[in-house]
Amino acid sequence: MSKIPVAVAISGGGRTLKNLLEQQHSRAYEVAAVISSSTLCAGNQIAIDHKLPLLVCDFSAKGQEQAQTQVGDFLNEHHIAWIALAGFLKPFPVLQAFERRIINIHPALLPRYGGKGMYGMNVHRAVLDAGDSISGATIHYVTEKYDEGQIISQATVDVSDAQDAEGIAKQVFAAECRLYPYTLDLLVKGETPDHLVIESQRKTDD
Ligand SMILES: Nc1nc2c(c(=O)[nH]1)N[C@@H](CN(C=O)c1ccc(C(=O)N[C@@H](CCC(=O)O)C(=O)O)cc1)CN2
Ligand SMILES: NCC(=O)N[C@@H]1O[C@H](COP(=O)([O-])[O-])[C@@H](O)[C@H]1O
Numbered sequence: 001m002s003k004i005p006v007a008v009a010i011s012g013g014g015r016t017l018k019n020l021l022e023q024q025h026s027r028a029y030e031v032a033a034v035i036s037s038s039t040l041c042a043g044n045q046i047a048i049d050h051k052l053p054l055l056v057c058d059f060s061a062k063g064q065e066q067a068q069t070q071v072g073d074f075l076n077e078h079h080i081a082w083i084a085l086a087g088f089l090k091p092f093p094v095l096q097a098f099e100r101r102i103i104n105i106h107p108a109l110l111p112r113y114g115g116k117g118m119y120g121m122n123v124h125r126a127v128l129d130a131g132d133s134i135s136g137a138t139i140h141y142v143t144e145k146y147d148e149g150q151i152i153s154q155a156t157v158d159v160s161d162a163q164d165a166e167g168i169a170k171q172v173f174a175a176e177c178r179l180y181p182y183t184l185d186l187l188v189k190g191e192t193p194d195h196l197v198i199e200s201q202r203k204t205d206d
Contacts, residue, residue, distance in 0.1 A: 014043020114147030
């Protein structure tokens with residue numbers, strides 16, 4: 001059976017992109033294109049190494065209108081069915097043709113620790129400062145405002161032993177690496193979980 005083509009959108013190192021590529025062999029999706037928010041993104045090299053079509057756009061406020069057109073044309077050209085934001089740090093155009101087919105992974109249990117400014121280590125520092133013993137990851141639909149789309153799935157992680165934000169980040173990213181391929185596989189097959197929660201992994205995992 002042919003796989004469903006997915007475009008992955010990045011702004012950073014591309015660890016999430018790399019994980020989706022590594023797991024696609026056993027999933028119903030295939031990474032068919034990459035969208036990047038800067039020519040300086042280290043993750044662009046992953047797209048180049050995998051000989052994937054790569055679109056780099058200016059997603060800043062002044063570039064949004066042009067980016068929306070460029071992204072729409074790129075997605076059509078490569079017959080993309082779904083878009084997965086993966087460490088993407090700019091507002092993504094909410095394309096009408098892709099309603100409920102643009103998703104994002106956030107490194108916390110939304111609705112907590114979401115919204116403007118809440119990305120990367122900022123999220124894990126906030127969890128540490130709050131003294132939370134449980135954190136995790138959330139996959140949600142992408143809507144106009146950051147992190148406000150309907151939640152699709154979550155993974156919880158016991159971070160009570162973490163000594164610092166970096167320790168939380170490591171544990172949460174390991175959970176993300178399980179949650180994203182699993183959830184994307186279900187979504188592209190039309191098997192959308194109401195609100196799938198994957199319980200805490202054993203602390204010794206990973
Ligand atoms: N239309 C949407 N676009 C994006 C969404 C979304 O839900 N709807 N999610 C974010 C991902 N995200 C958290 O998961 C997130 C990313 C970035 C920010 C943020 O505050 N960014 C800064 C700029 C940071 C930088 O350029 O280094 C900002 O906007 O000022 C918050 C949440 C991705 N896009
Ligand atoms: N709010 C968005 C956000 O913080 N996304 C987070 O950025 C990391 C991606 O790293 P990567 O660029 O190496 O894949 C991931 O932990 C992801 O959850």
